[in-house]
Amino acid sequence: MKNKFLIILASILVISCAKKTEDQVDSNTNISSFVDPFIGTGGHGHTYPGATVPFGMLQVSPVNGVSEWDWCSGYHYSDTMAIGFSHLSLSGTGIGDLADIIFMPTNKAFDLSANPMSRDSIAYKSSYNHKNEKATPGYYQVFLEDSSVNVELTTSKRTAYHKYTFKKGDSQSVIVNLGAAINWDKAVETSIKVEDEYTISGFRFSTGWAKNQKVFFVATFSKPILNYKLYADGKLANKNIVKGAKTASQLFFDAAKGDEVLAKVALSSVSVANAKDNFDATEETFETTKKAAEGLWNAALSHIVVETPVDSLKTIFYTAMYHAQLAPVTFSDKNGQFRLENDSIVTATNYTAYSTLSLWDTFRAEHPLLTIIAPDRVSDMVNSMLAYYDTKKILPVWTLYANETNTMTGYHSIPVILDAYRKGIRGFDAEKAFEAMKNTMMQDDRGLIHYKLYGFIPYSLLDESVTITLEYAYDDWCVAQMAKELGKEADYQYFLNRSKAYQQIFDKDSGFMRGKSVDGKSWNAPFDPKHSNHREQTDYTEGNAWQHSWFVPHAVDDLIRIHGGNEIFASRLEKLFTESSEITGNNVSADITGLIGQYAHGNEPSHHIAYMFNHADQPWRTQYWARQIMDTQYNTTPNGLSGNEDCGQMSAWYVLSSIGLYPMNPASGEYEIGSPIFEKATINLPENKTFVIEAKHVSNNNFYIQSATLNGKTFTATSLSHKDILKGGTLHFVMGNKPNKNWGIKKNTQQ
Known part of the structure; x- marks a missing residue:
């Protein structure tokens, strides 16, 4: 109900603006359709194309995995390789940081014990083509060619939504990498915990441009986690929680229960408990959140x-x-x-x-x-x-x-x-x-x-x-x-x-x-x-x-x-x-x-x-x-x-x-x-x-x-x-x- 109210309210705002100004644009025009989030992602603009809402807590966006000046946001249009999708991004800065809590869907099992020294040595990276990439206010989509996974992202003020569509019959898994870092950033202490068959949580403490950054997270999935592997500083752990300077996990899901895996992620600077509290209400879905984000942007743009x-x-x-x-x-x-x-x-x-x-x-x-x-x-x-x-x-x-x-x-x-x-x-x-x-x-x-x-x-x-x-x-x-x-x-x-x-x-x-x-x-x-x-x-x-x-x-x-x-x-x-x-x-x-x-x-x-x-x-x-x-x-x-x-x-x-x-x-x-x-x-x-x-x-x-x-x-x-x-x-x-x-x-x- 809350989401429907936001959509209706945003529509009223846009329509009333059109009436008040007596403009020549039809009152049903979607103002956000004029926005191109890819503007500024090339050259020295340093913007990101990912999903967010006006002044939102989360900026869920693709990460190329390159540590250079023009990748300060984690993404540059000249690039066509992704190592995952993070939840915090900087828009147009001259120093790079953030790109925290990286998720990456894939259709293969990987050994995450190695410590990659560059993107080239990240085994689960995937290429993509800009022809199969789309961004609108509050929404981002890209097709990962190496793993044949279509990724869609949207977000509310404090909750990110991931939608991964796998090729029929393919293995389905999601890698969570808390040790990955770009530019000035460096993880100093991280942790991942598998709380139950649907939920993981953890934290990432780092130093970089922000010398003392603490991010806590919780994620729930639409399917039960059939199996998982947890790594801490290159070592495979036989328990449901790991801690270390760099931790990572690969979660596996049942492909027989449909081609889609959805994830819902919330963050906090305070605690995992606060991250859980930041979650949207349970009735919110990927589609209703996407529509609500569009409504919020239409109101803000009008x-x-x-x-x-x-x-x-x-x-x-x-x-x-x-x-x-x-x-x-x-x-x-x-x-x-x-x-x-x-x-x-x-x-x-x-x-x-x-x-x-x-x-x-x-x-x-x-x-x-x-x-x-x-x-x-x-x-x-x-x-x-x-x-x-x-x-x-x-x-x-x-x-x-x-x-x-x-x-x-x-x-x-x-x-x-x-x-x-x-x-x-x-x-x-x-x-x-x-x-x-x-x-x-x-x-x-x-x-x-x-x-x-x-x-x-x-x-x-x-x-x-x-x-x-x-x-x-x-x-x-x-x-x-x-x-x-x-x-x-x-x-x-x-x-x-x-x-x-x-x-x-x-x-x-x-x-x-x-x-x-x-x-x-x-x-x-x-x-x-x-x-x-x-x-x-x-x-x-x-x-x-x-x-x-x-x-x-x-x-x-x-x-x-x-x-x-x-x-x-x-x-x-x-x-x-x-x-x-x-x-x-x-x-x-x-x-x-x-x-x-x-x-x-x-x-x-x-x-x-x-x-x-x-x-x-x-x-x-x-x-x-x-x-x-x-x-x-x-x-x-x-x-x-x-x-x-x-x-x-x-x-x-x-x-x-x-x-x-x-x-x-x-x-x-x-x-x-x-x-x-x-x-x-x-x-x-x-x-x-x-x-x-x-x-x-x-x-x-x-x-x-x-x-x-x-x-x-x-x-x-x-x-x-x-x-x-x-x-x-x-x-x-x-x-x-x-x-x-x-x-x-x-x-x-x-x-």
């Missing part, structure tokens, strides 16, 4: 409904909407419990705890997008950050399975919290949040001791000093704004003053942000703005001076001033896009991808830059370059993303930019106006309100704004507030093939 006669644009847009709602992932169990990095078990009371917070990436557009399409989840994400703060008294940098990875620079949970509070999201303790923000920026770790002492980070004291200084300056501005919101004047003034640190490292002669010495006068030399040295002996994080010198989203007008005014600033900004794309150095960062000139869309530091022309009184250049990026950096192939997806950021950029908006300063509560690509986009808001963005005459050539109205009144501003969107209404653009250099100019603007 938060923004776009209209265009170009189906490929719908595919890119709705796939981006899909990717933007894969992470963060649900981490707390049904009873609210979850494990922290120090192994303490805490309970999320009145909220859902989330993990996989890729904050260096997602604070830029992913989290602002969620305040529009999933505002009910935002306070839970903030509460999750505050729960992590409780353990170390520092806000998280990049959390993976509740572990602080300390990956990347800055403390960008801070702008996420400010953005939520400014937009009226109040489901968290604001005073505690401010305490966390302030204490985080007042501690000494990760270069803050130097930042506080010198007012910037000298290049001789810490690598990536320029990037870190710029990002700390922005975080300081966010703390100042939160202090202002809460009436803390002294804190406001203190952090506002610190947020001007970017002025200390700006070289007015070259126009770049540069590494400065401890004397506060001399620059790091020799200087080549195109030079990249990946993560060591460099002043910039995964980039160069061209890409990092523009990160002052909180004070763009002052940045323009210190450049020398609008014309000099805009000229230098234009040169970013038209300069040659040569990157110099012997250790160039692999993350510098998606190049347009020196602009690198494949990595997040560039994402706000095209929208800065608006502040220099040249909004037509923002319109031009935003459209160029959309047209050249996204497509419908597996190589459809120009860089790591990074847990939704790459896609969130497209979602917002394609409807004509972008949060250049992601904690400002404002969206810059760009160039809408759709004839009509309808944002479905709470309280049955809608905000509609129309673009009359828009086409491949007509991407310049000629004029605009907001709710029927002339609109010439180059930004729009979140508050205005929440009011509902219509923003109407008239588009043309030539720039209107009078629209959006400060002296002419009104709203």
